[in-house]
Every structure is written in structure tokens, then in C-alpha cells.
Amino acid sequence: xxxxxxxxxxxxxxxxxxxxxxxxxxxxxxxxxxxxxxxxxxxxxxxxxxxxxxxxxxxxxxxxxxxxxxxxxxxxxxxxxxxxxxxxxxxxxxxxxxxxxxxxxxxxxxxxxxxxxxxxxxxxxxxxxxxxxxxxxxxxxxxxxxxxxxxxxxxxxxxxxxxxxxxxxxxxxxxxxxxxxxxxxxxxxxxxxxxxxxxxxxxxxxxxxxxxxxxxxxxxxxxxxxxxxxxxxxxxxxxxxxxxxxxxxxxxxxxxxxxxxxxxxxxxxxxxxxxxxxxxxxxxxxxxxxxxxxxxxxxxxxxxxxxxxxxxxxxxxxxxxxxxxxxxxxxxxxxxxxxxxxxxxxxxxxxxxxxxxxxxxxxxxxxxxxxxxxxxxxxxxxxxxxxxxxxx
Amino acid sequence: xxxxxxxxxxxxxxxxxxxxxxxxxxxxxxxxxxxxxxxxxxxxxxxxxxxxxxxxxxxxxxxxxxxxxxxxxxxxxxxxxxxxxxxxxxxxxxxxxxxxxxxxxxxxxxxxxxxxxxxxxxxxxxxxxxxxxxxxxxxxxxxxxxxxxxxxxxxxxxxxxxxxxxxxxxxxxxxxxxxxxxxxxxxxxxxxxxxxxxxxxxxxxxxxxxxxxxxxxxxxxxxxxxxxxxxxxxxxxxxxxxxxxxxxxxxxxxx
Amino acid sequence: xxxxxxxxxxxxxxxxxxxxxxxxxxxxxxxxxxxxxxxxxxxxxxxxxxxxxxxxxxxxxxxxxxxxxxxxxxxxxxxxxxxxxxxxxxxxxxxxxxxxxxxxxxxxxxxxxxxxxxxxxxxxxxxxxxxxxxxxxxxxxxxxxxxxxxxxxxxxxxxxxxxxxxxxxxxxxxxxxxxxxxxxxxxxxxxxxxxxxxxxxxxxxxxxxxxxxxxxxxxxxxxxxxxxxxxxxxxxxxxxxxxxxxxxxxxxxxxxxxxxxxxxxxxxxxxxxxxxxxxxxxxxxxxxxxxxxxxxxxxxxxxxxxxx
Ligand SMILES: Nc1ncnc2c1ncn2[C@@H]1O[C@H](COP(=O)(O)OP(=O)(O)OP(=O)(O)O)[C@@H](O)[C@H]1O
Ligand SMILES: [Mg+2]
Numbered sequence: 001x002x003x004x005x006x007x008x009x010x011x012x013x014x015x016x017x018x019x020x021x022x023x024x025x026x027x028x029x030x031x032x033x034x035x036x037x038x039x040x041x042x043x044x045x046x047x048x049x050x051x052x053x054x055x056x057x058x059x060x061x062x063x064x065x066x067x068x069x070x071x072x073x074x075x076x077x078x079x080x081x082x083x084x085x086x087x088x089x090x091x092x093x094x095x096x097x098x099x100x101x102x103x104x105x106x107x108x109x110x111x112x113x114x115x116x117x118x119x120x121x122x123x124x125x126x127x128x129x130x131x132x133x134x135x136x137x138x139x140x141x142x143x144x145x146x147x148x149x150x151x152x153x154x155x156x157x158x159x160x161x162x163x164x165x166x167x168x169x170x171x172x173x174x175x176x177x178x179x180x181x182x183x184x185x186x187x188x189x190x191x192x193x194x195x196x197x198x199x200x201x202x203x204x205x206x207x208x209x210x211x212x213x214x215x216x217x218x219x220x221x222x223x224x225x226x227x228x229x230x231x232x233x234x235x236x237x238x239x240x241x242x243x244x245x246x247x248x249x250x251x252x253x254x255x256x257x258x259x260x261x262x263x264x265x266x267x268x269x270x271x272x273x274x275x276x277x278x279x280x281x282x283x284x285x286x287x288x289x290x291x292x293x294x295x296x297x298x299x300x301x302x303x304x305x306x307x308x309x310x311x312x313x314x315x316x317x318x319x320x321x322x323x324x325x326x327x328x329x330x331x332x333x334x335x336x337x338x339x340x341x342x343x344x345x346x347x348x349x350x351x352x353x354x355x356x357x358x359x360x361x362x363x364x365x366x367x368x369x370x371x372x373x374x375x376x377x378x379x380x381x382x383x384x385x386x387x388x389x390x391x392x
Numbered sequence: 393x394x395x396x397x398x399x400x401x402x403x404x405x406x407x408x409x410x411x412x413x414x415x416x417x418x419x420x421x422x423x424x425x426x427x428x429x430x431x432x433x434x435x436x437x438x439x440x441x442x443x444x445x446x447x448x449x450x451x452x453x454x455x456x457x458x459x460x461x462x463x464x465x466x467x468x469x470x471x472x473x474x475x476x477x478x479x480x481x482x483x484x485x486x487x488x489x490x491x492x493x494x495x496x497x498x499x500x501x502x503x504x505x506x507x508x509x510x511x512x513x514x515x516x517x518x519x520x521x522x523x524x525x526x527x528x529x530x531x532x533x534x535x536x537x538x539x540x541x542x543x544x545x546x547x548x549x550x551x552x553x554x555x556x557x558x559x560x561x562x563x564x565x566x567x568x569x570x571x572x573x574x575x576x577x578x579x580x581x582x583x584x585x586x587x588x589x590x591x592x593x594x595x596x597x598x599x600x601x602x603x604x605x606x607x608x609x610x611x612x613x614x615x616x617x618x619x620x621x622x623x624x625x626x627x628x629x630x631x632x633x634x635x636x637x638x639x640x641x642x643x644x645x646x647x
Numbered sequence: 648x649x650x651x652x653x654x655x656x657x658x659x660x661x662x663x664x665x666x667x668x669x670x671x672x673x674x675x676x677x678x679x680x681x682x683x684x685x686x687x688x689x690x691x692x693x694x695x696x697x698x699x700x701x702x703x704x705x706x707x708x709x710x711x712x713x714x715x716x717x718x719x720x721x722x723x724x725x726x727x728x729x730x731x732x733x734x735x736x737x738x739x740x741x742x743x744x745x746x747x748x749x750x751x752x753x754x755x756x757x758x759x760x761x762x763x764x765x766x767x768x769x770x771x772x773x774x775x776x777x778x779x780x781x782x783x784x785x786x787x788x789x790x791x792x793x794x795x796x797x798x799x800x801x802x803x804x805x806x807x808x809x810x811x812x813x814x815x816x817x818x819x820x821x822x823x824x825x826x827x828x829x830x831x832x833x834x835x836x837x838x839x840x841x842x843x844x845x846x847x848x849x850x851x852x853x854x855x856x857x858x859x860x861x862x863x864x865x866x867x868x869x870x871x872x873x874x875x876x877x878x879x880x881x882x883x884x885x886x887x888x889x890x891x892x893x894x895x896x897x898x899x900x901x902x903x904x905x906x907x908x909x910x911x912x913x914x915x916x917x918x919x920x921x922x923x924x925x926x927x928x929x930x931x932x933x934x935x936x937x938x939x940x941x942x943x944x945x946x947x948x949x950x951x952x953x954x955x
Contacts, residue, residue, distance in 0.1 A: 068757045148942040157692050157756045158945060161892045162938055168889045169934045176927035230516035232501050236494040243492040246454060247506045247561065248480035257513045287889060291764055298761065331772035338765025342758045343751060 013227040014220075021306045022219060029212045039201050046208040046276045048316040049215055051076075053269025055296040055308035056215075056222055057262030062294070063302035064231060065258045066238030067155065071163030072266045073290035074170045075138040079267025080280035081174075081181070082137060085121060086130035087190035087198075087274065107189070112179035121180075127194065134271040135264045142263035146256035153252075164287055171286035186281025190274065198275060211272045215309070218265055222305045225261070234258060266293075295334070298341040301350025310349055406465075407432050407569055407599045408453070413462035415452060422448045424623035426462070430569070435600045437610045440620035441643060446603045447489055449620070450571050453601075454486045455479045466569065481511070485567030489574050489603075491554035495547035499538055499557060502546050503529045506561035528564060536560035536590065552583035556590065563594055570594070571601045576609055588612055660922055668918030670807045670876050673814040675910035677869030678891040679898070680821055683906040685862035686895055688838050689855065691749055692760040695767035696891065697884025699741060699863040702770075703733030703870025704879040705778055711785040711874075723788045726871070730813075733867035741863025745856045753855075767885065774881035782880035791875070806875045813872055821865065822903055834858050893937050913937060 014022070033045055054072050062068045094103045100110040105117050123129045145166070149159055174181045182188070190198070197203060225231055237244045237251055245251050274280045283289065292315075300311020315337070322330040345351050408430040415423045423445045430436050438446050451457040453464055455476040464471040471479050480486075494502050507528065510519030533539040536556040541549065546557060555575060562570060575591065576584045584606075591602075591613060604610050610617065610631065617634045619626040627637040634640055678700055685693050693699075710729035714722045744766065752759045791806045825831040836844040837854045845851045870879075877883065894913055898905030913933060920929035 068760070070760075149945075152942065152945050154942070154945040157686075157760065158896060158941075160692075160757060160760060161889075161896055162941060165889055165893055165934055165938055169931050169938070172927045172931050172934075176925060176931065225517070228517050229504070229510055229519035229521075230513065232497060232505055233516055235496050236502075236505055239494050239496055240492050242456070243488070243494070243558075243561075244505070245476045246456075246480055246486050246488075248477050248508060248511050248565065250475070250477045250512075253513055254516070291761075294761065328772060328776060331768050335765040335768035335772070338768070339748065339762045342755075342762040342765075343748065346758070 013224050018223060022216070022223075025219075025306060025309060026212075026216055029215075030209070034205075034208070039205065042208055043204050043276065044316075044320060045313070046204070046211050047273065048313050049211050049309075050269040050273040050276065051293060051296060051316065052215060052309045052312040053218060053272070054266040054293045055300060055312045056218055056305065057265035058294060058297040059300075059302060059305050059308045060222060060225060060234070061258050061262035062297060063304075064226065064234040064238065065255060067255060067259060068160045068294070069163045069259065069262065070160050070287070070290050070294065071167040071170075072262065072293050073285045073287075074163075074167050075142065075263040075266035076270035076273070076289075076293070077170065077174075077280070077282070077285035078138040078141065078263075079134045079270030080274045080284060081187065081270075082124065082130055082133045082267075083271040083274040084187040084190060084280040085124040086127060087193060088187050089117075089121065089125050090193070091189060091191040106182070106187070108182045108185070108187075109179055114179045118180055134267050138263040138267035139260045142260040143256060146252075146259040150252035150255040150259075155255075164290070167285065167287045167290045171282045174282040174285060182281075184282060186279055186283070188279040188281075190278050193275070199278060204276060207272070207276045211276060214268060214272065218268065219305060219309070222265075225258075226305065230254065230257075292334070295338055295341065297348075299337060299348050301348030301353075303347065304350030307348055307350035307353075314349070405432075406430060407434075407467060408601075409463075409465040410449075410453070411463050411465075413449075413452060413464065414460050415448060415457060416460045421623050423452065426620075426623065426625060428618055428625065428628065430599050430601060432599060433597065435595055435602065435613055435615045436618060437602045437604055437614040437616070438618045438620055439604065439607075439610060440626070444620040445623040446620055447573055448623075450486060450573055450601070450603065453479075453571065454484055477511075480565070480567075481508075483568035484571065485562035485565050485569070486571045487555075487558050487562055487573055487575060489577070491551065491558050493546045493549075493554055493557050493561070496545070498543050498545055499533065499549070500529055500542040502557055503532055503560055503564055506564045508565050532560045532564045535563065535593065537586065552579045552587070555579065555587070559590065559594070567598065569599045569601070573603045574605065575602065576604065576606055584609065661919065666803050666807065667921075668915040669811055671918055672911055672914035673810045674869065674873055674876070674887065675891060675894050675914050676814050676818060676907055677872055678866060678887055679894040679906045679910050680818065680903070681862040681865035681869065682891055683895045683898070683903060684821070684825070684865070685859055687902070688834055688858055690753070690756050691859070692756055692763065692892075693862070694760055694763040694888060695744075695770060696763075696863075696866050697886070697888040698767045698770035698774075699737045699866035699884075700870040700873060700887070701774065701879060701881070701884040702740060703737045703867030704874050704883070705774065705783075705870075706733040706736045706867065707871040707874045708783050708785050708879055715786065723790060725788070726791075730868055730871045733871045734864040735867075737867025737870070738860040738864030741866075742856050742860035744863075745859040749859060750852065750855060767888075771881045771885070778881070780881060782878040782883070784878040785874045787875070810872045810875050817865065817868060818903075818907065824861075825903065830857075890934075893934065893941075897937050897941060 029045075029049070034042060037045065054076055057075075058069070058072060088106045092104065092106045097103045097105070097107065097110070100107065102110055102115045105114065109117070124133070145163075149155075149162065154162070174186075175184045177183070192198060198207065233244060233249065233254055237249075237254060241251055270280070270284070273284070296312040296315050297308050298311070299315050300307030300309065315334075318333065319330060322333055341348060347354070406429045410429070411427045413423055413426040414421060426445075426449065428436075438449065440446050448457060452459050453466075453471060455471065455474060459472050462472070466479075466482060466484060469482055471482075471484070474482070494505065497505070504521065504525065507525055509525070510516045529542070530539065533542055536559060538549075538553060538557060538560065541553070546554065549557060555578075559572070559575065572591075576587050579587060588609060591600075595613075602610075602613065614631050616629065617631050618628045619634055619637075619640050621643050626643065627634050627640045629637075678696065681699070682693060682696050685691050685696070707726070707729040710732055711722075711725050714725035714728075718725075748762055748766070749759060752762060787806055791809055794802045794804045795808070796802050825834065833844070833849050833854055836847075836849060837851050841851055844854075870884075873879070873883075890913070894910045895906055897913065898907070898909030916936065917929050917933040920932055923929075924932070
């Protein structure tokens, strides 16, 4: 939480230590990693960063507002599929597909005896529409869902279970409707964006920088939301929902807002995933990927915007290196991570940073003078989902 | 049954008019055909044994619980049909029985959130902590004896200070009807005195409904007392009148 | 879609699909009973419930192997022994988990969800490492094989009937335990007012542990029943967890009757639709229906009014 300076007031939404944190991250992602890693590894980082968008949304939605969504993969997928549809249409020009029985439609449709492009694919011929759809379609979906659930005061575990069920439904639907979605393989063989071949190394490097740029933009947005009064209302709501309601706020509209925001952020990640990796499939939509995205946030620290990014990078890096060499160990590791992050360090990396590193770095890093160390995990607060110490 | 009490009430302009209010929880009537009227600038105290339905009455007025039947009119608006936040925006403020503040936020932020501006999503995103806001927060903080604690996280306040903070959060909304559920419960003697002082300053220019068990305190502040028992009004009138009522003595004051 | 069938055929289809639905119903009920106890009574979201069930299934499988090789003469009754072993195996694991993990997380339901998800991953990997990734199936004793012909067109499997009978028996036993025994009374007392229950001398920690153990034990029995109708693999349990949670939530978490009614509704809906649509669409429509009803009626079908 912010320490306000009521006498002077804070005019800029970033505190110095936030600004330093963002700059350090920017240098790491824009300079250090591109110089230190080969193309192949850098593309991995680019892929991980697309999940960081989801983690960022979860910080706001789960960490701040206390709304745990186990269906963020759905939004990641929606964004990714929107982009994939556009790219697929471009790759399925009549010329490229003349061997098909119906040229000009995506190959998987042809395989499934579909003879004309379904109506909902049509608008994805336009890049403008696609970009808009990437952000708006998931937000609309979240809006409908949020409206239905939050207006009726469904929250907590019920919300989590319902969103999880939706992730399941979405996967089954995508897999089942092969002709329209590409089924279990997803939408593959994507080639170019406006004629620009996205499969080359140079294109991938450029896309990496685009991805980082977008991520930094989203981080700034998240900081803005967090530091606005809305951010404090989210925290207040998580703590004492009734009090907020009886201070004259329509609590559900705030929940809907933050849920939609998280959905759009995830979807941007999904679209960037499609662009960088060159395909989209239901394996990024379902229950398992959705809950794994939660663990990225938890490892980073569910209340920490920058922590979420580092958490995502770290967990994915661990996943890649472990599952290359010891695939069995990875599931133990991941399972253990879930347990540890709940039982031992509920504030994740950010909590460790706050209690062990930052105090040594002096006041610029949110010095420890005014803060308590992270409380021992054995005595979590009775209300609110998490010990609040590592609020930054 | 309580028609005698309210005969003169029909023609006047009341701030709050509760009529025939009933709520039933699975057949149990926590509030049963209740009617009472609160005047402008009146301080009404509701007393009654535990479980009499006092808190439930406040819940009904502020929309937390929905009435089974009956009407609640506040300045000619029917509250039973309104959403909670609309009721608040109409000018009804409510303090909960247990101090209900945002422990993770500072005193300043607690008050700022209660400041009646930027209550929509867009409003909250564009809300600026400008001069008038800071002045108002400062002013309220002084009233509730917390001016030195503005940067303190609310979780570290004492029980009494938390109660004051919640009162301050209501005050900053400047409600026309203020409802306080046991504001001095659990306070030390000195805190109690200070609270009585506080209440006396804040009740000016508004109507107040207070629920309280502490008779001394009630005597100090009440204009009119309503005694609830098993969801119904047992007696109503001045403190002296109520205290003399044999029915009241029997169920409440007697033991 | 009905047009291709005669009326009599439709009738038989409904009966047979209804029966197939009843088997699904049995698995749902058995899984959901344990889950409903743990979630409804303790507020803990046990995402590893499927793995507790699968432990029971493995225990049953190994018991059947044991009888097959060492006590072939008693093979007909191995199932009953297996069921008891499964109950105690899953129950003991459950109690251990409660002690190591869950008891630190009461009041943080979302965190139990994440932690038990982690546990489920670990258990899956343990099963894979110990029992192998292959799915295993039990051999049924002779008396459970075959089917009963009710009419010319309607046949029902004996093992299915048996599992159903078992489900009913277990449900009754659980209901008696929760609502009639002194222990059940203590459990409910702890749920309603932990502090008070502690003050009148109930050992609340022990009650918690035993309740959690009981819920997991029932999952183990569910696993035994599961071997009759499906094969067991490390991840078989995970397939059911979302459905089961929906069953519990849909039924209103605090009510055993609600759990049963909702298990019935969901399994019948799914199984009937399965005949006419593809399996995946049937599942989508069922889940979607449940989600939509939950949106309209968030407290589930059966609710007790409690003060917020
Ligand atoms: N939502 C609810 N569901 C069921 N019963 C309720 C509900 N709200 C209140 N009750 C019951 O209504 C009765 C009146 O409760 P209420 O809290 O209004 O009493 P009270 O007069 O405020 O008592 P106290 O002095 O202890 O605060 C109690 O028996 C309570 O259990
Ligand atoms: Mg009360």
C-alpha cells in the first residue's frame, strides 16, 4: 500500500522506487537479455513474457481485489485466437491453398469438409478489427461474466470454481469444434503479418521488442490503476466489502472493471504469443495452464506488479530447464511451489525482497523503517487473502 | 399495538418514516410490524435486550437486509427498493457494530475513500488528492482525535480509535441521517467520555439513530428512546417515560 | 434429432442412457460426498480430491491382484476387503495432509485451493513414478460380469447395479454419521461456532483432522467403485474434479441432500445428451447449463439462510 504524503500530496503516480524498478526491468529486458542470450533463448524469454501479461492482470484482480480467477487462460486464448485467425486467413490465400477442395479457406476447415468461411471468421480479414478484437472481445466476455456473477455477489471460491469450469468448457468446445477452431492442434502454420514474414529470426527479434514495449506500457497502466483511488478501493473492498458498499460505492462495478482489465491484459499476452510463437492451441486455454498462470503471480508476490514479471520469468525458466532434463522432477517442483508459496512465503519474491533485500538498500527502495517485515506465514490475517506487508 | 405512540405522526415531514416493517428469516420474525418516525435533527436511541432486532432494523434501513414487508421512507424516497450504495448516496450513513475500517490502509486513505467524490469507476481512476480533499480529511481527523495518526496504518489503532475512525468515515460523507450501532461498546471510561463529546459535536444539523446498551450514555444524548423487544416496539418516548414504563422494567432494565 | 427413432426405441434409449447416467451419478455422488463434507463443513477447497480417489482405486487394484495370486478362492469377495483398505489408505493420507498443510490454511479458502492443487500435482507424479504411467484395470469376479436383460431392448450391467447399491449404502452411512451420531453433532458444532465448540470441550483440531480424513476416506471408497467402471491411471482423478466441484456447489455446499440431487441432475443431463450429441458437446452443454443456473442462483439449489 502506498504511504501517502497528505501534506504535500503525490502528483506523479510512480514513486521513486517504482520508477527505478521499472527502469531496471526495462534495461534487463531491452538491453541485458538481448545481448546476453542467443536468438533461440531470447525467443523463449519473449514467450514467457506473454504470460507475464496474464500475471500482471492477476496482480490487480487477485492480489489487489481478492478475486481469484482460474480461467485467465480463456482470455489469453481469446486474444491468441483472434490474432491467429487473422494470421491464418492471411496464410490461406487462394494461391497458397489451391490444392484444397475449397481454396481460400484455412486448411483445417477444408479437412473438415467445410466449404465456406464461417461468418465469424470474416471480420478477421481486417488487421484493424483484429487488433481491436484482441482487446475488446475478452473484455466483453469478462464484462458479461462479471456482470452476471458480481452483481449477484458471487465471489471467493465460487467465482474461482466457476471460472475454472469455464476454462474447461472453453477447451472442450475448441477441441470439439475442429472445423471452426482447428481442434486440438489449434491454429498452426501462421506465416506473415501484412506480408511481413514473422517466422524469420529478425522478425522474431523485432516482435520480442514489441512485446517488451507493450509489457512496459501495461506495467505503467497497472501502476496507474494501483496508485489511483481505485487501487485503494480495491484493497478496501478485499478487506471490508460491506464498508465500501456503505461508503456509497457500487462494489460490483469495481470488480467488473478490474476483471475486464485483467482479461484484456491477458488477451494482449495471448496475441503476442501467437505472433511470436506462430501458433495458438487449446493447450493454453484450459484448467491447467490457467492455474499455472496463477502460480506465476503467486511466486512473484501477488501484490507486486514487478514481482509478477520476475515470477513468470523464473517459473518458466525453471520449467523449461527442468522439463528438458528431469521431466519427473518438474511436477514435484511445480507442486511444491504451489504449496510453498501458500504456506511459507505468501508474498512471494516481492515479500522476500521487501523483508531481506530492500532494507539493506536504503530508503530509496521503500526503506524498511516504516514497514513491518513480512509476517510469519503461520499467522495469516483473518480477513483478506494475504498478509499485506509486501504491498509494493 | 403501538398505534398509541404514533398517532400524531401522520402529517408531519419526517426525515425517516418506518412503517409496518417486517422481516422474517425462515419464519423467524426478527423485526415484526415495526413503525417509528425520526424527526429532523432528532437524536433517537434504540435500546433493547440482546437479539431484540436492533441491528436488524439498521440493516433494513441501509439495505443490507431486505424487508419482507413494510416501507422505509427517507425524505420521501422509498429505501426498500434502492441499492445499498444508492441509499448511502441519498444521505444515510451507517456505522457497524464491530469497527469496520480498512486495516491495510492508512487513516488518511480510510477517510479519503469515504470522501463523497469519485465514487464511480471512472471517477475513482481520475480522482485527484487536491486541496479541498486534504483539508476536509484534516478537519475530520481533528474532530475524531486522529490528526497525528494520519499516516498510521489503521490496523495499529486502538479499539477506541478504530471506532472513532469509522465515525469519521461517516462524518466525511456528511449524511443527513447517521446510524450508529453501539458506538461506545468496548471503550474505556475516558474514551467513552471523549466519544460522547464527539457525538455531541457531530450530531448537529442531522438526524441520528443510535443503538446503545449503556444507560448512562443514553441518558446523556437521547432526545427520544425506542425500546425494542422481540422485534416489536415495547415502549417509546423520553428517557424518563421509558424508564418508568413497567413493561420495560420487566424485560430490560429490571435485571 | 429424435426423428430417426421410433417411440419404443426412444424409450429404451432413455432408460439405457438413464442407467449409464446412474453409474456416472454413483461416481459423482461418491466423489462429491467427500468433497461436500470437506468444503461444506470445513470451507476447504480440496483440489487433490481426485488423487485421493485414485489412491483408493490403486489400492483396490492391488488388492485384486493380491487375491488373484494368493487367495484365488476368495477372489469373489476381494472387493469388500479392498474397499475397507481404500477407505483407510485415503483417510490416513488425508489426515496427514490436514496435519501438515490444511490446518495452517483455515480461513484462507483460496489458498487451500492453490496448495491442494500443488498436492495433486505431486500425488500424480508419485503415482506415475510408483505405479507407472500405464492405466490399470481390475478383473471383475464372475458374479459381477454380464448384464441383466430387463426387456428385449433394455439391458443393464450387473457391475453398474452393484456400484449403485454401494453408493446408496455409503450415502446412508454418511448421512447417519453426520446427522445421527455424537461425532457428527460435534462436527456440526465446530462448523457453526468454532470458539464456542472449543469452549465446551470439543477438541476442534481433532475434529478437523478426522473430518478431513473422513472426506478423503470416502474418496478412497469412491475410487474402489471407480475401478468397476473405468481404468485407473495417475491422472484419472483430475478428470473428475471440476465436475465434482460443480456438483457440490450446484447442490448448495452445506447440504448432503442437495449434493445428491445435483449429482443426479448433472449426470442424467450429460448422459442423456451424450446419446444425441457428441460427447464433448454434451459435456459443454451440461457444464454451461450448470454455470448459468449458478449465475441465476449463486447459493446453489439448497441453501440454509445464514447471516452474512
Ligand atoms: N440474516 C439473518 N438470518 C437469520 N437470522 C438473523 C439474521 N439477522 C438477524 N437474525 C436474528 O435476528 C435476531 C435479532 O438480531 P439483531 O442482531 O438485530 O439483535 P440486536 O438487537 O442487535 O442484538 P445485540 O444487542 O446482541 O446486538 C437474532 O436472533 C438474530 O439471530
Ligand atoms: Mg446488534
